[in-house]
Amino acid sequence: MVDEHPKFPKPVLIVALSLSGLLALGVITLGLVSRFSEQQEQDAVEAAQQARRTGPLALPPIPSPAASGPDCAKLLSALPAELEVDGAQVPRRALADPVPPGAIAWGDAEHDPITVRCGLSAPAELTPTSPLVDISGVSWLRITEAGNTSWLAVDRPVYVALTAPENSGSGPVQDLSNELRSLPKQPVFP
Structure with missing residues (x-):
């Protein structure tokens, strides 16, 4: 009987799992940075509006x-x-x-x-x-x-x-x- 699933060398598996983990971490980081940037932009708009509405x-x-x-x-x-x-x-x-x-x-x-x-x-x-x-x-x-x-x-x-x-x-x-x-x-x- 022939094994239908080829076996990958252990170092290849470690690299593949590491890369997929890094990719997932990169996507999460990108999402957080994007959300932080949007919040900063919204805060800047609100600050400009407040400055336009107060003081001389x-x-x-x-x-x-x-x-x-x-x-x-x-x-x-x-x-x-x-x-x-x-x-x-x-x-x-x-x-x-x-x-x-x-x-x-x-x-x-x-x-x-x-x-x-x-x-x-x-x-x-x-x-x-x-x-x-x-x-x-x-x-x-x-x-x-x-x-x-x-x-x-x-x-x-x-x-x-x-x-x-x-x-x-x-x-x-x-x-x-x-x-x-x-x-x-x-x-x-x-």
Whole structure:
């Protein structure tokens, strides 16, 4: 009778078992490293979000030639101390130095910042064919990029921009429209 199963030399068996053990250990290690990396990435995103939502908000300077004028002073002083966002009252947020003229913000630990800038230069996106949206009697140009929406009021003596996260609803734009109606309406293109 012939043995149907060939016998492997003992060193070959030891090497094969060792390699399969190392392979299994490598797969387990790779899984753990991958899970650790995902956790680190999630922690970094949460830390960035928390930093964006707390402390004084740094705003980059942008051309705002009419920011120190009487129209912006009147508008900014009339804006509320809190905004309603998704049913929650969101307080004003301090701005980091140097504070750009004509700028204010709202936000807290649960809400990304919402900013208003007054006295801006005419936006390059505003053309005679730009689609404008009328909200409470104010003409707005909507620009969306990088997860934020900027609403630019284009029919008042000064250009005003409200920038908010895309998911913040229309409440802040409606509130600002109500205040902007106190400034005289002007043609979008003189």
